[in-house]
Amino acid sequence: MTSLADLARRLSRKTETGRAIRLSPEDLKLLVASGAYAALQAAAVEELKVRCLQHDEASLSTSAEISASTGAPTARTSKSSGTTMNESVSAALAQARAMTRTRD
16 A cells, blocks of 8 residues: 555655656545645646736737727628538528518
8 A cells, every 4th residue: 555655755756857657546546635636736727827817918909009900890801611600590590680671
């Protein structure tokens, strides 16, 4: 039976040498029971938060000036393949438009 001290010693050795370690199911249970897995998950969440914040900061403009990319929309637009309607949606849209038209 592996103890937490044994696992810590093995991890320490492998960390020092930069080698891989094989964890048994019992080793994993010890890591979860010790809170190490929860700490890893919390660290991963924090890393994702930092990445998202960095991405948001990079995508925000720090200038109040209008750039060419924020000008008026052009008349030429295109649809991506993911936004084309299938026949049933097109038919439903046509029916809804017909129902809402005012009769002269």
